[in-house]
Amino acid sequence: MLRTFLPSVNARFLALNFDCAQHLCKRYAGHSKWANIRHTKGAKDAQRGALFTKLAQKMKIAIQEGGSTDPKLNINLEQVLEQARRANMPGATVQSIIKSASTKGTGQKYQIEIRGPGSCIVLVDLFTEHIHHAKQNISTIMKKHGSKYADGGAKHCFEQKGIVIAERPAGKDDAVILEKATDDAIECGAEDVKINDEDHLEFHCAASSLKNVAAVLEKTYIVTSASVEYIPTIGQELTDQEMTDAAKMLDKLEALPEVIQTYNNII
Template sequence: MSGHSKWANIKHKKGKQDALRGKLFTKLGKEIQVAVKEGGPNPESNNRLRDVIAKAKSNNMPMDNIERAIKRASGELGAVNYEEIIYEGYGPNGIAVIVQALTDNRNRTAGDVRHIFEKHGGNLGSTGCVSYLFEKKGLIIVEKDDSIDEDTIMMMALDAGAEDFTAEEDSYEITTSPEDFSQVREALESNGITLAQAEVSMIPSTYVALDDETAEKFEKLLDKLEDNDDVQNIWHNAEFPEGWGE
């Protein structure tokens, strides 16, 4: 695969998440509850739950929090029903943005998301206005180190069903179909590979390169969206200037 490295944007986003760890745990808890509602509380038979638990663990979410979220979704601790909503819109300079929300109040969330876009130089669009610019893929990021060579990890990934493997400057980027994501992730983890990021994402087909001024504007929009309790994930096709946020 050629083109822009996705790890640059993920590192930028992950730094924000690290600074908001308590809020991140709350959002992961909601994601766990939705997965349980969809496929039951047993991760052995619920792929989505198994993937979310792995994502929670990679973000250092305590097992107590994970188990509490599963119990809450099972009705043991008073469940809240969340609805998944996808919003599409544009940031400054025409950046394509997809926002995934989990909410118990559709009207509140729609109003909040619209307000954030409009206040920070963007606007919400209709369903489908930018999603055609993205493809749903499993994305696994492994940071490079000296403990394992490129050929070994590439063969592990491809043998497990990965679609593509790319060596970037500081990481390996592995893409899968959404259906094969779990088995590829589990194969790497079972071989002792530490994953810097592993989730099903919306991968852009094209990117919008930002100058410093536009990057600053867009970062404020992202910060406000990420700060919203109902917003779970944000995908975009912005390419931040090299070294931005470091």
Template sequence: MAGHSKWANIKHRKGAQDKKRAKEFTRAIKEITVAVKEGGGPDPETNPTLRNAISNAKGVNMPKDTIQRAVKKASGADAENYDTVTFEGYGPNGIAIFVECTTDNTNRTVASVRSIFTKNGGSLGTNGSLEFLFDRKGVFVINTENLELEEDELELELIDGGATDIEKEDNLITVFTEFTDFGKMSTKLENLNIEPKNAEVQRIPLNTSELPLEDAKKIMNLIEKFEDDDDVQNVYHNLEITDELIESFEEE
């Protein structure tokens, strides 16, 4: 998990562009829609999945009225119907890539994901072929700027909430939990009156592969092509995020 926090910060800064912000909003609205339909209705007080989706929407600076409209639309008769689908494949140099999508047209999404793999030197595999390479973890990103708790006290509370690893980068703390402790940590943060900047279950690689800088940048450009697709919610991979790779993107 080394480098996770640094890379998350780089993505956040790069995401300030209008195009990236629009994609973040689309992703958040889809998450809200699925949460309302599958998580138990439009009331965040009784729907923890929606409560988490709203928190993530706030984390990408989505306006309050936009969030409220998304919740209202998701609970209406004309709400979009989305399916969650996943794809597994390999990029150049054998880098494993796991793509999670939320779509209203599975055929379109399959064609798009296959095309991105094929045009960039990769190949789409069969579902289940990469499961052994990733571990599902709860990942919580917390902004520490205005927290009242001292750092040591906060860490003890997070450990009590199920934290297995804590990474610090600038004013952000990234907390990892076991998949089964995601709800436990969510409850712990609520009790501490801490609203995470982002909270989700992610696929963390068990082992990573380091590539020469130029090859690694090609993989990251491939990842970005997936992330730019409107149907794609998350992309995971097992490329080692080295300091050299991070610095090359900071200079862009």
């Protein structure tokens, strides 16, 4: 289901995915407005210390869930270490985190489902030793923004996908870049490509194919990240005020030290 928003695209691919592309184009109709409201998020994520903290948490989770500090035996750890490499995380820091995680079995991963402003759905990934304290902090934030815990089943609005982010080639317009990226996506086994709100190429693939897809794309592009994420399959439209409220809530949630990542289905 490759979205390229091109007037013409590889015919053999489009014929197979026309119906899905129509659905996805409609789903992302208001994406730019939401991205503009959340413009501060990119700046926060780019902060070196905050990024390294999140990566450290992901490493601990991968070791805990995978049961091994050897990336050859732990694919989740291998993926996180690759993210750390692309983020230029010092090797000594990585080794210190791995050593600490292998000797201390503290902390657990949790996922919380929230029904936010305008009935949007937010998934919050946490890693903490004190889940009750973390939930108290989250409850305080939700209350201030008219939100509540979802009753369950909210995750059905999402699916897990491999996401590969690559730098956009310079000196070319969108149509030319996307036409080339479309061919490259087909060649490497990706399902989807677009230019995202940070002006980078964003390739989507099956979660199980992430490693191979990223490896092939690295031969042509400067890949800045590759990870498995929750992608919304059912979007929720919000008013401008609801978008503003949701953005403020997400900023506060992501500032909590226990929060690894958030996902939402806002369009």
